[in-house]
Amino acid sequence: MTTPFLSVRDLTVAFGTEDGVVHAVDGLSFDVEKGTTLGIVGESGSGKSVTNLAILGLHDPAYTKIGGEITLDGRELTRASPREMERLRGNKVAMIFQDPLTSLSPYHTVGRQIGETFRKHTGASRREARDRAIEMLRRVGIPHAASRVDDHPHQFSGGMRQRVMIAMALVCDPDLLIADEPTTALDVTVQAQILDLLKELQDQSGTAIIMVTHDLGVVARTAHEVLVMYAGRAIERGAVREVLGTPRHPYTWGLLSSMPKLRSPVDVPLVPVRGTPPSLINVPPGCPFHPRCDYTELAGPGLCRGERPELAPHRGHGDACYLTPAQKRTIFTEQIKDKL
Amino acid sequence: MTDDNLLELSGLTKHFPVTGGLIFKRQVAKVHAVDGIDLTVRAGESVGLVGESGCGKSTTGRLAARLLEPTSGAIRYRGRDVAHASRRELKPIRSEIQMIFQDPYSSLNPRQTVGSIIRGPMEINDIRPPGGRDARVRELLEIVGLNPEHYNRFPHEFSGGQRQRIGVARALALEPRLIVADEPVSALDVSIQAQVVNLLQGLQRDLGIAFLFIAHDLAVVRHFSQRVAVMYLGKIVEIADRESLYERPRHPYTHALLSAVPDTDPDGAARERIRLAGDVPSPIDPPSGCRFRTRCWKARDTCATEEPPLRRLEGNAEGHLTACHFPEAPATAGDQEVVLDPALG
Numbered sequence: 124m125t126t127p128f129l130s131v132r133d134l135t136v137a138f139g140t141e142d143g144v145v146h147a148v149d150g151l152s153f154d155v156e157k158g159t160t161l162g163i164v165g166e167s168g169s170g171k172s173v174t175n176l177a178i179l180g181l182h183d184p185a186y187t188k189i190g191g192e193i194t195l196d197g198r199e200l201t202r203a204s205p206r207e208m209e210r211l212r213g214n215k216v217a218m219i220f221q222d223p224l225t226s227l228s229p230y231h232t233v234g235r236q237i238g239e240t241f242r243k244h245t246g247a248s249r250r251e252a253r254d255r256a257i258e259m260l261r262r263v264g265i266p267h268a269a270s271r272v273d274d275h276p277h278q279f280s281g282g283m284r285q286r287v288m289i290a291m292a293l294v295c296d297p298d299l300l301i302a303d304e305p306t307t308a309l310d311v312t313v314q315a316q317i318l319d320l321l322k323e324l325q326d327q328s329g330t331a332i333i334m335v336t337h338d339l340g341v342v343a344r345t346a347h348e349v350l351v352m353y354a355g356r357a358i359e360r361g362a363v364r365e366v367l368g369t370p371r372h373p374y375t376w377g378l379l380s381s382m383p384k385l386r387s388p389v390d391v392p393l394v395p396v397r398g399t400p401p402s403l404i405n406v407p408p409g410c411p412f413h414p415r416c417d418y419t420e421l422a423g424p425g426l427c428r429g430e431r432p433e434l435a436p437h438r439g440h441g442d443a444c445y446l447t448p449a450q451k452r453t454i455f456t457e458q459i460k461d462k463l
Numbered sequence: 464m465t466d467d468n469l470l471e472l473s474g475l476t477k478h479f480p481v482t483g484g485l486i487f488k489r490q491v492a493k494v495h496a497v498d499g500i501d502l503t504v505r506a507g508e509s510v511g512l513v514g515e516s517g518c519g520k521s522t523t524g525r526l527a528a529r530l531l532e533p534t535s536g537a538i539r540y541r542g543r544d545v546a547h548a549s550r551r552e553l554k555p556i557r558s559e560i561q562m563i564f565q566d567p568y569s570s571l572n573p574r575q576t577v578g579s580i581i582r583g584p585m586e587i588n589d590i591r592p593p594g595g596r597d598a599r600v601r602e603l604l605e606i607v608g609l610n611p612e613h614y615n616r617f618p619h620e621f622s623g624g625q626r627q628r629i630g631v632a633r634a635l636a637l638e639p640r641l642i643v644a645d646e647p648v649s650a651l652d653v654s655i656q657a658q659v660v661n662l663l664q665g666l667q668r669d670l671g672i673a674f675l676f677i678a679h680d681l682a683v684v685r686h687f688s689q690r691v692a693v694m695y696l697g698k699i700v701e702i703a704d705r706e707s708l709y710e711r712p713r714h715p716y717t718h719a720l721l722s723a724v725p726d727t728d729p730d731g732a733a734r735e736r737i738r739l740a741g742d743v744p745s746p747i748d749p750p751s752g753c754r755f756r757t758r759c760w761k762a763r764d765t766c767a768t769e770e771p772p773l774r775r776l777e778g779n780a781e782g783h784l785t786a787c788h789f790p791e792a793p794a795t796a797g798d799q800e801v802v803l804d805p806a807l808g
């Protein structure tokens with residue numbers, strides 16, 4: 124068996140805080156192959172961004188304890204030196220974050236910020252870097268790229284800043300692109316454009332993409348595989364069509380049915396997953412979802428509150444829940460299917 | 464105007480100067496961020512505002528909350544034009560109009576605890592809720608689905624979604640009459656989004672708070688807003704009751720928007736594709752006539768010379784206005800898929 128391009132094994136990320144240790148990621152494993160997109164979805168606070176920052180080596184070691192293994196193209200990253208990680212970022216691995224404002228410097232023109240990344244990793248001249256910046260701005264659909272290259276970030280709308288971020292991330296043709304909510308700030312038409320752009324990049328250069336998003340439509344449109352996270356772990360994983368089409372985990376059911384649809388009745392309130400997100404300092408024992416789950420009685424309360432259910436280690440569609448496959452099928456067809 | 468118009472924007476325009484020159488900054492051009500829009504929000508109503516990135520939604524929202532002064536036009540709040548009101552004149556309405564921002568990162572002071580962020584508006588406006596401010600803050604934290612034990616934490620210790628809920632709690636602290644919500648749920652996961660939408664809906668229903676609700680997610684807007692306005696490059700191109708807008712849209716751009724909504728069904732039937740050609744034109748130098756014409760598949764010569772007025776077209780329901788010379792048939796959009804191709808056009 125060949126090793127996957129990116130492999131994350133038993134990743135743990137814990138933060139020391141005044142209130143105690145926050146177990147933000149707790150035993151997470153997944154793979155991403157070249158030329159494929161892994162969609163990561165899950166509750167706010169479930170550890171999606173923390174996972175990505177760990178891959179990028181961007182956690183402050185003074186407050187963070189990282190365990191497990193992250194292997195990229197055969198190299199172990201959790202033990203790489205800060206300098207090595209610095210060389211990797213922006214070049215081999217690039218990222219697009221949720222918050223364009225804090226990731227772009229307000230003091231420099233967008234052209235300079237895009238160009239600097241390019242120069243740093245390729246040794247191109249100032250002139251070449253500027254040309255490259257214009258080309259990148261054009262590729263992400265900024266009108267009048269040649270004149271806007273000298274503008275500062277605050278002169279762009281939220282959506283345009285996000286496109287600038289994307290231009291910056293793609294400037295070195297990365298092998299792995301981590302996109303954390305890349306289109307949250309964009310309207311649907313520009314979103315469609317950006318997603319097409321990422322797809323095109325992937326087809327041309329075989330880029331592996333991790334796409335974190337709350338928008339299940341975006342996942343359906345771009346991802347090959349999906350990982351559903353809850354309380355720092357994957358609770359369901361599989362091909363996009365299986366996870367979105369025939370989800371198996373009660374949390375995934377909740378997630379999918381809470382989403383408003385373009386044609387759903389408007390006078391019926393939306394149905395959020397009941398209860399509150401789990402504490403990550405005192406993670407509930409057993410299945411971390413059990414305090415909010417409607418099926419613990421059926422699955423066996425002893426089981427759900429006892430040991431943490433494991434996500435089957437094999438590839439393919441898997442989930443971490445004590446309900447039997449037959450129970451999951453019945454519940455899905457009888458109670459969930461119509462709500463999706 | 465009628466008494467139940469809480470907010471009335473008319474002929475509202477905001478141009479931002481673009482400056483050039485090395486030593487003496489002089490204005491060389493202007494960004495037509497908002498370019499003559501009319502929009503009313505009735506008491507207790509939620510009006511949705513959608514449209515392309517950069518079309519002026521946030522600027523409209525900030526004008527409505529009078530955080531920006533318009534270049535021209537009127538902003539009537541409860542009948543009084545506050546377009547150029549002074550800081551002192553604005554003071555009484557500051558607590559009545561609250562804003563929830565798009566960016567949960569930069570809108571929270573990183574050096575303040577969550578508790579003091581939410582207390583802030585109560586202190587500034589000298590509001591003393593029965594039971595005390597602390598208790599109210601804890602109650603608000605609970606309302607927005609945060610744990611009251613988060614009171615003493617700092618914003619960086621929260622995830623994006625959690626921070627957005629802090630912003631909602633802060634806006635609610637003053638029990639406003641109008642909330643301008645700029646992408647309030649974009650950063651939230653769908654379950655918390657559902658919670659926040661239900662929460663805002665409850666506020667609208669039970670407290671009669673009106674909303675100007677800006678969002679990219681058309682399904683969320685449809686769920687939350689009784690009326691919806693579609694903006695394109697500084698103008699409103701279509702406005703209607705929710706049902707009319709979603710079921711019988713007329714403007715080609717509205718069709719394009721509705722068609723671009725990604726479907727969650729991975730096996731979804733292949734939809735007809737609308738080709739929306741070209742780039743978003745620059746708001747510095749917007750196209751003549753109809754601003755959408757450079758990307759519109761129905762554009763003809765008239766579109767370049769005459770600006771289509773926003774009016775009720777034949778076949779439009781009451782209150783459904785469309786600014787287009789060659790509107791689409793009033794058919795359900797969303798069955799076609801839009802392909803955006805910057806190389807075209």
Ligand SMILES: Nc1ncnc2c1ncn2[C@@H]1O[C@H](COP(=O)(O)OP(=O)(O)OP(=O)(O)O)[C@@H](O)[C@H]1O
Pocket residue numbers: 138140145147165166167168169170171172173174403619620621622623624625650652
């Ligand atoms: N520096 C930190 N110190 C303490 N706790 C942190 C820190 N960074 C993140 N956390 C906590 O770790 C958890 C995971 O956060 P993360 O940002 O990964 O969530 P997320 O899944 O990306 O959520 P969202 O969808 O809202 O962006 C959250 O509960 C957050 O409060």
Ligand SMILES: Nc1ncnc2c1ncn2[C@@H]1O[C@H](COP(=O)(O)OP(=O)(O)OP(=O)(O)O)[C@@H](O)[C@H]1O
Pocket residue numbers: 277278279280281282283308309310479480494495496514515516517518519520521522523746
């Ligand atoms: N302070 C400013 N100076 C100059 N131009 C500005 C300023 N603020 C906004 N603009 C410009 O005005 C236009 C409208 O911006 P606005 O933020 O209102 O758009 P938006 O519809 O909210 O977009 P998004 O969906 O991306 O948030 C954009 O072209 C933007 O670049």
Ligand code: SF4
Pocket residue numbers: 372373374410411412413414416417418419422427432443444445446
């Ligand atoms: S393991 Fe138990 S508590 Fe967890 S999701 Fe399954 S049924 Fe619910």
Ligand SMILES: [Mg+2]
Pocket residue numbers: 171172173221303622623
């Ligand atoms: Mg995140």
Ligand SMILES: [Mg+2]
Pocket residue numbers: 280281520521522565645
């Ligand atoms: Mg905006």
